[in-house]
Amino acid sequence: MGNRDRILELSLKLLNEEGAQAAGTTRIAQVLGISPGNLYYHFRNREAIVRGLFAGLEAEFRAMMVDDVVPPILPERFAAFYLRSFDVAWNYRFFFGGLHHLLRQDEELAASYRQLQAWAIDELEGIVRQLVKDGSMEKPRSKNGLRSLGLNTWIIWMNWIRFVQISGRDQVTRDDMIEGVGQIFDLLVPYLDPAFEKAARRVLTRELRSNPT
């Protein structure tokens, strides 16, 4: 692994543990045992590191959306997709925790983030639309019902870890994450075909059982 990747890996760890505001370049160089000069050679400043990390988040997120959501959407696959999405959120939790502040500091990052977010909400809407098409879900009767489901899914997904941390659970467990999956799953439940719901929920329950707190 090159120095650039080592810096990114360690920064991700530090930022996740201490929050997006905490770790500066001096600290990162110190923990990594390299000179500030070496660090600056790879990243001009902290913003550049955060942009490098965001590129990783974006790649993982887009890969997941493309790999996991192939029509027709089967319930087991769908549950696995939700679980994986929370792993991605967990791996980059510093980002969603400190989002408002990070975007205020860096217009370039803000533009990239907004593009990803708009795409993600469209995709989430597309997924529920596909579920309706597959006959796995009833269409909501309200006008923008599918859009609203996609948007609510996004908002809960992106804020879940922050919510758990804010609630005072310092050690966010695997079960907390599966609870988050349950919260976004519950958005769809009133519309889902009961057989689809049952099969998807079986996967989530199995995950819960295999990971005791």
Place this chain on the structure above:
Amino acid sequence: MGNRDRILELSLKLLNEEGAQAAGTTRIAQVLGISPGNLYYHFRNREAIVRGLFAGLEAEFRAMMVDDVVPPILPERFAAFYLRSFDVAWNYRFFFGGLHHLLRQDEELAASYRQLQAWAIDELEGIVRQLVKDGSMEKPRSKNGLRSLGLNTWIIWMNWIRFVQISGRDQVTRDDMIEGVGQIFDLLVPYLDPAFEKAARRVLTRELRSNPT
């Protein structure tokens, strides 16, 4: 208005405009045109100001919950309650925007916040339970369905303004707020009695029309 109240009022304005991380005591004293000594006489530090502001948020939030949600819950009243709740969130938007950071800095504030949050989620669950009791809503078929609705309502409510800001809409408009009301309302829609839904939505639509962007 005494100095203490003036400091709180101005701090709220500054924090809301510039974000929870921006305004320090020096800045607040300067903008207020008082000496730092005068400021420190009323508030030992920035944390004390934030705690004072949180007390205001808590009072407004609790009053709203008690005033507005009297059984049986009528649709017009219910819509008005949702609208009012977004006004409260707006008035204290700095708090929800910078929440994770603020709570990390102040254990006393964190404890008060967590108590309010736990109470609020219980109350939101109680409201949907009451809607079921009133015959205005079907009970969700999943085991913790009412709890899950209360929790999702809370998460979307507390993160909505941050979401709008993050999305790059610098000027959060009244319509953005009514869209947020629509998002939490949509959580209940699949379970609601159509007549109740229609009456509540009429109030929201009227609000939208009376406040063009």
